[in-house]
Amino acid sequence: MWGMEHLGLFILAGWLLNLTPGPDVLYIVSNALRSGARAGVVAAFGITAGCFVHIFAAALGVGALLATSATAFTALKWLGAGYLLYVGTRLLLSRAPSAMHLEAAPEDSTGAAALKDIFLRGFWTNVLNPKVALFFLAFVPQFIAHDADNKTLAFVLLGVLFNLNAIPINLGYAFLAAWAAKRMDAVQRGMHWLDRVAGALFVGFGVKLALTEAP
Incomplete structure (x- = not known):
């Protein structure tokens, strides 16, 4: 159909791949734990928007350029690594939330400006990772x-299908993390340290990306 084959296997493989924890899942979960389900959902849609950029870029040949040009790959790799290090450093240096903030977070009281920032950070975390483009090009x-x-056209349709199939899983991570934060006092009390752990992991992802060699 429309040049696509083995759609059932494609959907199943996509679900399994999206269940695997990585920078995207970490970003969704950390925001949901800290600021509630709404923040986690916004983070998930920011990441989804970033994936659409890779899908259409790969269909237009940008993914092939990254796969064949060491210069293009290296440039985007360093941008992505720098951004992941920036996000991780922000979390590592964040101040401990006040008791009032901890009480407000489970109620999804995050303001519109903060939600916009969460969306954009999720978007750029994904867009600036050349490994996402190479994944779509290979898979x-x-x-x-x-x-x-x-x-x-078949590539675009499959990419869009993959991205749409990822939404329920990403939202599931967001709601599960928010549910856990509401019901686990230890999670709320340890939110400051969760930021530290998430920050260290993002720094680790950034270093790993920086050390990745061009294909």
């Missing part, structure tokens, strides 16, 4: 029929 073509009339 999606396996499910495009060899005799497809329009392989670019």
